[in-house]
Amino acid sequence: MTEDAKKWVFIKVQDKDWNILSSFEAEQDVSILWQSNHRNCEIPLACGSWACMVCACKVISWNEYIDFEKFGKQLINPWDNVILSCVAWIKDEYFEKYWYFEVVIQKII
Numbered sequence: 001m002t003e004d005a006k007k008w009v010f011i012k013v014q015d016k017d018w019n020i021l022s023s024f025e026a027e028q029d030v031s032i033l034w035q036s037n038h039r040n041c042e043i044p045l046a047c048g049s050w051a052c053m054v055c056a057c058k059v060i061s062w063n064e065y066i067d068f069e070k071f072g073k074q075l076i077n078p079w080d081n082v083i084l085s086c087v088a089w090i091k092d093e094y095f096e097k098y099w100y101f102e103v104v105i106q107k108i109i
C-alpha cells in the first residue's frame with residue numbers, strides 16, 4: 001500500500017430486524033450518532049452527553065475500533081458491546097493504520 005492510498009472506514013447501521021438502514025464512509029472526530037443522523041438514518045438523541053442511553057446501539061462487529069471516552073469520562077457504563085452513539089467515535093488510529101474496515105452497529109430503540 002502506498003503512503004497516499006485511500007483508507008476506507010465504513011459504518012453500517014442496522015435495525016432490530018437486521019436490515020441495513022445505512023452504510024457510509026466514516027468521518028474522523030465526528031460522533032457515530034451525528035454521522036448516522038446526517039445520512040437519513042435516525043438514531044434517537046436526548047442528552048448528547050452520556051446521561052440517558054436513548055442513543056444506545058449494539059455493536060455487531062468491531063467494538064475495539066470505537067472510542068468511548070475521547071473527550072471525557074463516561075458517566076454511565078453501558079453493558080458489553082453496547083455504545084452510547086452520541087459519544088462514540090471511530091478511534092483515530094484506525095483512520096491511519098488500516099486500508100479498509102467497517103463497524104456494524106444495531107439500533108436498540
Ligand code: FES
Binds near residue numbers: 044047049050084
Ligand atoms: S443521547 Fe443521552 S446518552 Fe446519548
